[in-house]
Amino acid sequence: MTKMRSDRLKIVFMLCLAFITTGGQHFESKVAQLLRDETEDIKCFVEVKDLTCFWEEEEERNNLHDQYTFTYSYENKNKMACVVSSLSLLASNKTVFYCKLPKTPFFTPLDVQVFRDGRMLYSRSLNAENFWFLDPPRNLTVMSSGKEGQLNVSWLPPLLKYIDDSMIYEVRYAVEGNNMGKVEVIKVSTMLVLLGLQPDTRYKVWVRVKPDGVAYTGYWSAWTEPVLGVTQPSDVDPLIMLLVLFIGLILCLLSMTVILSHHKFLLKKLWPDIPSPEHKFPGLFTVYKGDFKEWMSQNNSSMWGRSVHVYTEELPSPLEVLSEVSLTSHGTSQREERQAVEEDEEKESERSDSGLTDRWREPPQAHCLVEQLRALQENPESLSQSLLLQSHETYVTLNQNSQGDDERQVDDVFEETLPLQTLFTTAGTTSLNTSHSDLGSLQQSSGSGRLSSQSSFEYPNHTWPPKGPGYTYMAVADSGVSMDYSPMSSSRIAEPLGRHRMYTNDYKNEIFLHKWPLSGQHTQSGSESCMGPGW
Amino acid sequence: FFIKTVFLWLGGNQVSPLRPICDLRVLDHFVPEARDSEVIMVRSLCCRGGCGVMKSYFVPLTSVDFAVLEHIDVSHDAVEVQTGLSLLDKALSNAMKTVRNSPLANALDNNISNIHSLGQILHSLDLQVVVGLHFTSPHDSAPASTQTQEVSSLPELLQVHSSFLRGKVRLLLSAAPACQRQNS
Numbered sequence: 001m002t003k004m005r006s007d008r009l010k011i012v013f014m015l016c017l018a019f020i021t022t023g024g025q026h027f028e029s030k031v032a033q034l035l036r037d038e039t040e041d042i043k044c045f046v047e048v049k050d051l052t053c054f055w056e057e058e059e060e061r062n063n064l065h066d067q068y069t070f071t072y073s074y075e076n077k078n079k080m081a082c083v084v085s086s087l088s089l090l091a092s093n094k095t096v097f098y099c100k101l102p103k104t105p106f107f108t109p110l111d112v113q114v115f116r117d118g119r120m121l122y123s124r125s126l127n128a129e130n131f132w133f134l135d136p137p138r139n140l141t142v143m144s145s146g147k148e149g150q151l152n153v154s155w156l157p158p159l160l161k162y163i164d165d166s167m168i169y170e171v172r173y174a175v176e177g178n179n180m181g182k183v184e185v186i187k188v189s190t191m192l193v194l195l196g197l198q199p200d201t202r203y204k205v206w207v208r209v210k211p212d213g214v215a216y217t218g219y220w221s222a223w224t225e226p227v228l229g230v231t232q233p234s235d236v237d238p239l240i241m242l243l244v245l246f247i248g249l250i251l252c253l254l255s256m257t258v259i260l261s262h263h264k265f266l267l268k269k270l271w272p273d274i275p276s277p278e279h280k281f282p283g284l285f286t287v288y289k290g291d292f293k294e295w296m297s298q299n300n301s302s303m304w305g306r307s308v309h310v311y312t313e314e315l316p317s318p319l320e321v322l323s324e325v326s327l328t329s330h331g332t333s334q335r336e337e338r339q340a341v342e343e344d345e346e347k348e349s350e351r352s353d354s355g356l357t358d359r360w361r362e363p364p365q366a367h368c369l370v371e372q373l374r375a376l377q378e379n380p381e382s383l384s385q386s387l388l389l390q391s392h393e394t395y396v397t398l399n400q401n402s403q404g405d406d407e408r409q410v411d412d413v414f415e416e417t418l419p420l421q422t423l424f425t426t427a428g429t430t431s432l433n434t435s436h437s438d439l440g441s442l443q444q445s446s447g448s449g450r451l452s453s454q455s456s457f458e459y460p461n462h463t464w465p466p467k468g469p470g471y472t473y474m475a476v477a478d479s480g481v482s483m484d485y486s487p488m489s490s491s492r493i494a495e496p497l498g499r500h501r502m503y504t505n506d507y508k509n510e511i512f513l514h515k516w517p518l519s520g521q522h523t524q525s526g527s528e529s530c531m532g533p534g535w
Numbered sequence: 536f537f538i539k540t541v542f543l544w545l546g547g548n549q550v551s552p553l554r555p556i557c558d559l560r561v562l563d564h565f566v567p568e569a570r571d572s573e574v575i576m577v578r579s580l581c582c583r584g585g586c587g588v589m590k591s592y593f594v595p596l597t598s599v600d601f602a603v604l605e606h607i608d609v610s611h612d613a614v615e616v617q618t619g620l621s622l623l624d625k626a627l628s629n630a631m632k633t634v635r636n637s638p639l640a641n642a643l644d645n646n647i648s649n650i651h652s653l654g655q656i657l658h659s660l661d662l663q664v665v666v667g668l669h670f671t672s673p674h675d676s677a678p679a680s681t682q683t684q685e686v687s688s689l690p691e692l693l694q695v696h697s698s699f700l701r702g703k704v705r706l707l708l709s710a711a712p713a714c715q716r717q718n719s
Contacts, residue, residue, distance in 0.1 A: 107702025
């Protein structure tokens with residue numbers, strides 16, 4: 001019996017020792033921590049149910065706890081003494097004196113004092129419920145939750161009956177080997193699910209506890225020892241992978257079939273054909289190998305009509321030259337000149353056929369006209385220019401007085417080359433008027449009044465041959481600027497243009513109003529060359 | 536006032552017991568408001584012992600011994616809590632009359648209304664009064680109803696008020712049998 005009792009006592013003693021040592025370990029660490037962090041002279045904390053207050057030994061003295069006295073009081077009661085103990089901290093090589101109150105009153109101001117040799121050393125007033133310094137949570141466990149990137153963390157709360165519903169916990173977790181971690185705060189509950197973790201990774205987890213601050217306050221407990229947990233590896237369902245691949249394949253096949261079936265359309269859109277005019281020219285490239293001349297020659301009236309039509313559109317003919325009256329003396333001398341010209345030949349034949357004695361002296365300008373016309377036909381681009389040239393220059397009028405008298409005709413011609421200024425000034429108006437009345441035909445009443453710019457449509461002293469008068473006339477298509485006679489001659493005779501221009505403008509306008517079907521070819525001086533106007 | 540009368544009538548007749556109010560979050564809301572009064576008092580430069588009229592207040596004792604607490608039927612401390620609340624009610628009302636600072640007066644008024652609510656909560660717990668058992672050690676000679684202390688300033692009064700709510704009132708509510716039955 002005694003042996004059993006002694007054994008039991010031993011067991012109990014060992015358990016108590018174990019409890020004390022564990023408590024002592026925590027106690028020492030708490031003291032060490034508060035020694036660093038707390039600034040008060042008397043540092044106090046509540047571990048389980050009792051308040052412990054300690055103070056640091058003064059450096060000067062080395063005597064242990066024989067001179068220190070610790071007293072406390074509350075609610076106007078008498079002071080009570082507390083037994084002072086000492087503790088040597090191995091880590092910091094310091095010694096502290098502490099006192100553990102046997103019966104700690106909570107929720108009331110507590111006055112504590114430290115005396116040394118009868119003199120008060122330190123004093124402090126505090127509420128015990130505000131200085132909790134709890135032990136770290138026990139039984140921390142970290143387990144995989146079965147879901148990807150999650151860990152289940154759980155622990156046990158402090159063994160305190162009345163404040164277990166006033167706790168707040170802090171969970172710290174980090175990848176193993178990494179110091180940077182995250183912190184989660186949780187109230188009252190003693191388990192937590194960590195989310196958003198990396199799959200197949202080892203994590204370290206720590207937990208600490210503190211009162212929530214409503215009814216009780218205190219210091220953060222120490223961190224628990226880290227506990228390792230491994231997250232589940234990411235599981236990609238093979239079935240899902242197969243399905244994704246299969247669907248992808250089907251989509252590819254569908255797109256391929258669509259592209260192939262509409263490849264022509266797509267090709268047209270992406271690579272459009274260059275349009276070719278081949279269809280407008282049947283046989284040009286296939287038969288004649290691009291030889292346009294040959295192709296043109298082979299194509300007959302249908303094509304010609306088309307081309308003429310085209311020509312008429314593109315190349316407006318500015319002139320129609322018809323030869324009529326054939327002149328005698330001068331005509332022969334100039335026949336040679338005219339032979340190259342189609343119109344001249346026609347005129348000659350007409351003259352010869354008609355048997356007209358009257359010779360029509362074709363002025364050199366007529367030859368130039370014809371040449372210009374030919375040039376124009378061959379080169380339609382210079383149409384506009386040539387039009388102007390012709391219109392400014394080429395007015396050839398048939399002179400009645402030149403019928404039988406070549407010399408006189410010549411004289412007349414030269415007379416006509418007199419500066420038109422005088423002609424205009426003296427009898428210009430009258431002649432103009434007459435010209436109006438006679439539709440552009442002017443009476444050669446006076447020598448001076450003879451206007452070289454006459455265009456005689458009628459020959460009062462001369463009857464037209466029955467075969468039809470051969471007269472040269474010019475129909476100027478572009479009539480606006482065309483009827484400028486005098487500036488040409490005057491410019492050659494070196495007269496200032498300005499005045500003449502004025503006159504010519506007037507003259508031009510009035511003459512032109514009558515819309516000449518014929519335009520007399522103005523015989524101008526031979527000094528004039530077949531050139532464009534000088535201005 | 537209407538609610539009060541209803542509660543009193545119900546309590547008096549005991550026809551149908553009130554549903555117990557066990558949620559401590561109500562009290563956890565009153566406690567910070569009690570602390571706010573202390574803070575406002577300090578901010579309003581109402582220095583300790585020099586603000587307004589120096590008046591003595593009789594307030595309950597607030598100390599709690601956990602060692603003793605475990606061995607006592609907490610329901611028996613309901614009388615002490617109810618007495619203490621009534622004492623605080625009177626003291627705060629007297630203090631409010633002397634205070635001219637409107638924020639502090641409003642805070643005190645709030646505290647008084649909270650005390651009334653706590654009374655209702657206690658009543659809902661249907662705590663039976665058993666004579667002879669207290670919060671503190673039975674060795675104390677003073678009866679429960681006379682366990683009071685005297686404070687001479689408003690700061691001390693507010694401190695007692697806060698400690699009382701956080702300590703005895705809260706412990707009583709958390710240990711009430713009606714709430715224990717619900718939890719278990």
